[in-house]
Amino acid sequence: MHTKPAIQIAGLTKSYGEQSVLRGVDLTVARGSIHALLGSNGAGKTTTIRILSTLLTADGGTAQIDGHDVATSPAEVRGAISLTGQFAAVDEILTGRENLILVAQLRRLADPGQIADDLLARFDLTDAAGKRVAAYSGGMRRRLDIAMSLIGEPPVLFLDEPTTGLDPQSRIEVWKTIKELAGRGMTILLTTQYLDEAEQLADRISILHEGSIIADGTLAELKALFPPAEVTYVEKQPSLEDIFLAIIGHTSPSTIRPTATTTTTTTAQKA
Amino acid sequence: MTTHVISNSTVLFSRSLRHILRSPDTIITTAVTPIAMLLLFTYVLGGAIDVGGGSYVNYLLPGILLITIASGIAYTAFRLFTDVSTGLFERFQSMPIARSSLLWGHVLTSVVANLVSLALVIGVALIMGFRSGAGVLAWLAVLGLLVLFTLALTWLAVIPGLTAKSVDGVSGFSYPLIFLPFISSAFVPTAGMPGPVRWFAEHQPVTPIVNTLRNLLAEQPVGNDGWIAVAWSVGLLVVAYALAMRTYRSKIA
Numbered sequence: 284m285h286t287k288p289a290i291q292i293a294g295l296t297k298s299y300g301e302q303s304v305l306r307g308v309d310l311t312v313a314r315g316s317i318h319a320l321l322g323s324n325g326a327g328k329t330t331t332i333r334i335l336s337t338l339l340t341a342d343g344g345t346a347q348i349d350g351h352d353v354a355t356s357p358a359e360v361r362g363a364i365s366l367t368g369q370f371a372a373v374d375e376i377l378t379g380r381e382n383l384i385l386v387a388q389l390r391r392l393a394d395p396g397q398i399a400d401d402l403l404a405r406f407d408l409t410d411a412a413g414k415r416v417a418a419y420s421g422g423m424r425r426r427l428d429i430a431m432s433l434i435g436e437p438p439v440l441f442l443d444e445p446t447t448g449l450d451p452q453s454r455i456e457v458w459k460t461i462k463e464l465a466g467r468g469m470t471i472l473l474t475t476q477y478l479d480e481a482e483q484l485a486d487r488i489s490i491l492h493e494g495s496i497i498a499d500g501t502l503a504e505l506k507a508l509f510p511p512a513e514v515t516y517v518e519k520q521p522s523l524e525d526i527f528l529a530i531i532g533h534t535s536p537s538t539i540r541p542t543a544t545t546t547t548t549t550t551a552q553k554a
Numbered sequence: 555m556t557t558h559v560i561s562n563s564t565v566l567f568s569r570s571l572r573h574i575l576r577s578p579d580t581i582i583t584t585a586v587t588p589i590a591m592l593l594l595f596t597y598v599l600g601g602a603i604d605v606g607g608g609s610y611v612n613y614l615l616p617g618i619l620l621i622t623i624a625s626g627i628a629y630t631a632f633r634l635f636t637d638v639s640t641g642l643f644e645r646f647q648s649m650p651i652a653r654s655s656l657l658w659g660h661v662l663t664s665v666v667a668n669l670v671s672l673a674l675v676i677g678v679a680l681i682m683g684f685r686s687g688a689g690v691l692a693w694l695a696v697l698g699l700l701v702l703f704t705l706a707l708t709w710l711a712v713i714p715g716l717t718a719k720s721v722d723g724v725s726g727f728s729y730p731l732i733f734l735p736f737i738s739s740a741f742v743p744t745a746g747m748p749g750p751v752r753w754f755a756e757h758q759p760v761t762p763i764v765n766t767l768r769n770l771l772a773e774q775p776v777g778n779d780g781w782i783a784v785a786w787s788v789g790l791l792v793v794a795y796a797l798a799m800r801t802y803r804s805k806i807a
């Protein structure tokens with residue numbers, strides 16, 4: 284069982300009427316890794332995630348999560364996954380703590396209150412625990428959203444564009460959280476349209492373009508596919524993000540991001 | 555799995571009850587329009603309406619109760635729509651829980667919320683002079699019929715709740731239901747209506763339900779209307795449930 288990859292997809296297709304969204308997606312995600320599905324809007328990222336989380340049925344092809352087929356054993360798949368969708372799916376009328384308790388109760392776990400308190404502490408939400416979520420900031424909502432996904436400790440986590448719409452500071456917080464989760468052995472499939480996010484977080488990257496995977500590999504492998512890096516010397520100017528974070532008194536993102544002293548000129552591959 | 559349905563539904567039911575407790579205005583708003591109609595018809599128009607003896611409040615109340623339910627279920631549709639549009643619905647659907655509990659939680663909440671609104675309206679009617687000598691059994695029959703009608707309309711409300719694209723679309727569907735009692739025996743006896751209108755009024759579900767409620771409360775024999783009222787309600791419930799489940803399944807696929 285544990286020798287099987289966490290996620291295995293072969294020849295997945297889906298169309299809406301005439302429009303074909305997925306044209307045969309193949310993907311394998313190793314257990315305990317972070318895999319980024321990179322693509323622009325409309326590439327089919329969300330459709331893929333929705334099929335994997337049993338919210339949508341594929342027209343053709345197969346997909347297995349933790350050895351369970353999404354089409355034939357959806358209930359087992361749902362037991363093995365958690366979905367964090369494109370928009371933070373939280374109950375605004377309830378408090379943060381009540382949201383966590385709700386999920387724990389639905390999963391029929393013992394001591395939902397304790398589970399909620401532990402997650403609130405871990406996600407730095409203890410102070411806001413008793414506030415209604417309607418009053419939360421975007422970053423806090425996202426952290427609560429991810430915390431809700433961790434209840435019951437499912438082995439596979441889907442993160443659909445986890446940082447879209449977040450301010451830079453919240454974005455770095457979410458990145459930190461994702462890295463920490465993978466450190467605990469969780470398998471994470473995340474979709475993103477930001478190149479730097481994939482570069483920062485992912486062990487492997489797949490590029491989804493117009494419904495199929497056109498490139499797949501580690502960052503180093505992907506780099507090797509293209510003409511060698513051309514070394515040019517440029518003065519390193521602080522980016523607006525560095526300036527913003529310095530002014531508001533947060534640590535510069537350069538602590539978790541490589542300093543760009545070289546620029547790599549490559550010709551973008553057109554499919 | 556059955557125990558999961560019950561346990562999951564209970565959790566989701568208490569969640570949406572909490573929503574109502576935190577915004578009790580939904581129950582008050584539900585009751586305000588029917589109460590306004592009750593006042594308007596009793597004190598302004600009622601004097602000109604001949605219902606053949608007896609107080610007009612007593613005559614009017616059953617129809618007003620149905621209007622209360624019709625406006626109450628708009629909030630059920632709205633609460634479901636909110637879950638769908640915020641993505642909470644998808645979160646729940648991707649979890650290892652009984653999927654039907656997502657709908658049952660809202661349906662049970664709808665019944666409770668409507669019963670509270672109905673109690674408010676009946677309270678106002680009592681102040682206005684509504685009186686009934688009906689016994690416990692008759693009141694239980696009234697309650698049963700109102701719950702049955704609420705369930706039927708609630709399952710109907712599930713459909714726009716799941717499919718609507720905007721908030722306006724969600725609430726819009728309830729307007730025809732609110733106006734249906736006007737073309738029935740709810741406000742005036744059908745006998746005075748012109749031919750085709752009268753035919754419609756006497757063959758639509760509101761008339762037998764209103765007549766049954768009225769006779770139960772007035773300690774009069776219910777007659778055939780009772781069976782017709784139950785048949786309409788159960789029939790509506792079955793059709794609405796089937797359509798709602800079909801909509802739900804097509805949303806999942």
